[in-house]
Amino acid sequence: MSRPSAVPPPAHRVPRSLIPAPRHHLPAAPPRHAVAVGSALLLGALLIGLVIAVSERPSFQGLDDRWAASLHSSRGGSFTGFAGVLDRLGGPLGTVLPLGLTGCLCVYGRWRSGLFAFSAALVTNVLVVLPLKQSVDRPRPPHPWVLVTDGSFPSGQVFSAVTLVFVAGVLVFPPRARRWWWLFAALYVVAMMFSRTWLHAQWLSDTVAGALAGAGSCMLLWRAFEPLLRIEGERTAADSLWL
Numbered sequence: 001m002s003r004p005s006a007v008p009p010p011a012h013r014v015p016r017s018l019i020p021a022p023r024h025h026l027p028a029a030p031p032r033h034a035v036a037v038g039s040a041l042l043l044g045a046l047l048i049g050l051v052i053a054v055s056e057r058p059s060f061q062g063l064d065d066r067w068a069a070s071l072h073s074s075r076g077g078s079f080t081g082f083a084g085v086l087d088r089l090g091g092p093l094g095t096v097l098p099l100g101l102t103g104c105l106c107v108y109g110r111w112r113s114g115l116f117a118f119s120a121a122l123v124t125n126v127l128v129v130l131p132l133k134q135s136v137d138r139p140r141p142p143h144p145w146v147l148v149t150d151g152s153f154p155s156g157q158v159f160s161a162v163t164l165v166f167v168a169g170v171l172v173f174p175p176r177a178r179r180w181w182w183l184f185a186a187l188y189v190v191a192m193m194f195s196r197t198w199l200h201a202q203w204l205s206d207t208v209a210g211a212l213a214g215a216g217s218c219m220l221l222w223r224a225f226e227p228l229l230r231i232e233g234e235r236t237a238a239d240s241l242w243l
Helices: 034-054 061-070 078-090 093-107 111-136 156-171 175-198 204-224 226-237
Strands: none
Touching: 034 111, 034 204, 061 204, 078 093, 078 156, 078 175, 093 111, 093 156, 111 156, 111 204, 111 226, 156 175, 156 204, 175 204, 204 226
């Protein structure tokens, strides 16, 4: 009778706490409820537009009027100069900066992130902002201080500001720096909202809708691009982006 073969001892398992963390944390992964949150934010912007479209005087027009009246001041004040800088950042540079970010990402082999940045910061502007402006067709506040086009709702400047800081936070900054970036991003978006109303270019509700639409669109695209961004993150950790 042959002796049973010896069973090899179990392999030594390294405790999970001793496994080194990945060297890279880019791009960031979307949260679990990204679709629900993004849909709710985008729906909020659409509902504001619907109320404006079907009502001669929306229920929040009184708040818009009071906010606009509280901002009457001299056009030569320091706030006007600051708002003018933000107006230029949200105008022509609002297109140049996302294109520059997209190009830089592609140069470093991160074409998946570049595609996400291009879609979130530029394509959504064409697919979300322009149709809303044409369908709602809300008049601007009287006597704007800067050159504006037709259609006040939603704020394209605020929308562009939100999408730009959103994609930069997801694609560029590691976790520790990302916490500080979100704080800066929130301050920047609030400043852009203030500048649009200070310049009498848009109503307060227009800027709120622009922020909601921008954040909602980015959240939905973040979840849609998650498989591509995950592959990029794995290849970044393996130093094989170009493969």
